[in-house]
Amino acid sequence: MFSVLFILILPKPVKGLNYPFITEFMKIKGLIILGMFFISELEAQKRESITLSQEDIEEIEATTTELYRDLNRVTPGKKGAPPSDAIILFDGSSLDQWQKPFFDYSESMTDYAERLPLLKEGAHITRPADWKLEGGDLVVVPGTGHLVTKELFGDVQLHIEWLTPKDISKRGQDYSNSGLFFMGLYEIQILNSFDNETYSNGQAGAIYKQHIPLVNATKPPGNWQEFDIIFNSPKFSESGDILNPARITVFHNGVLIQNNVYLTGPTCYIGQAYYVKHPEKLPILLQNHGNPVRFRNIWARKL
Numbered sequence: 001m002f003s004v005l006f007i008l009i010l011p012k013p014v015k016g017l018n019y020p021f022i023t024e025f026m027k028i029k030g031l032i033i034l035g036m037f038f039i040s041e042l043e044a045q046k047r048e049s050i051t052l053s054q055e056d057i058e059e060i061e062a063t064t065t066e067l068y069r070d071l072n073r074v075t076p077g078k079k080g081a082p083p084s085d086a087i088i089l090f091d092g093s094s095l096d097q098w099q100k101p102f103f104d105y106s107e108s109m110t111d112y113a114e115r116l117p118l119l120k121e122g123a124h125i126t127r128p129a130d131w132k133l134e135g136g137d138l139v140v141v142p143g144t145g146h147l148v149t150k151e152l153f154g155d156v157q158l159h160i161e162w163l164t165p166k167d168i169s170k171r172g173q174d175y176s177n178s179g180l181f182f183m184g185l186y187e188i189q190i191l192n193s194f195d196n197e198t199y200s201n202g203q204a205g206a207i208y209k210q211h212i213p214l215v216n217a218t219k220p221p222g223n224w225q226e227f228d229i230i231f232n233s234p235k236f237s238e239s240g241d242i243l244n245p246a247r248i249t250v251f252h253n254g255v256l257i258q259n260n261v262y263l264t265g266p267t268c269y270i271g272q273a274y275y276v277k278h279p280e281k282l283p284i285l286l287q288n289h290g291n292p293v294r295f296r297n298i299w300a301r302k303l
């Protein structure tokens, strides 16, 4: 293409050479090539615009291994911004998508075994969210309790940005602890894990007490960090047997830290987890662990 244009814009024969017919010939040749190029482009566009009839598709699918499906078109967001089909859970403007929990996680399975069977399906309206909105960030207010989404989720893709403030007086699990609980039950730990010793299955990005992150992709405290998560909810039989355990994939600052791991049950601080049947959809919970952790740009896509 560029060579053709080059030929076309040649102003005159090269100095010292006096073969004008060669230049003319090259110009004509260039025009022919350019013409052919445009014709082939038009034909390509014409080919692309042809849509197959339903009959054609059925025949192709019946006789080959090719599949034709109308996929929803999604426009990706730029640099962590929500894609076109995301549910915006927090964009810095309000806490409208959040409220106080109607239930939350437990320390041990004894408590879960009593409470989870009592959980009712569907949305629950509770009290308004009471964390701080500060400079477009959502900030944990110690002593106020957890927050949950009003929207209920089962399988979901989630993006969340969080910041653990620098506080050199803090150590271990007390250093900017929060957490992201899918269904209010299954925690991915949020913590300062940059030069802050604690148990590995309780550091940032751990599926708390169940799966250690593959690597430590943490930034120093005071920096914004990202989780991109795929959560597949557990599936139960009518009688309450677990059919498919919950699975989680987590990217921390773009680095894979949990690779489709199976959960053994809801998050327990004490003892071993096991499954107890609960509703198919429940809210996402942000943990108030008494530290002023900050959040921004939270969005989800139901799967």
Ligand code: MG
Pocket (backbone or CB within 6 Å): 177, 178, 179, 189, 190, 287, 289
């Ligand atoms: Mg936590």
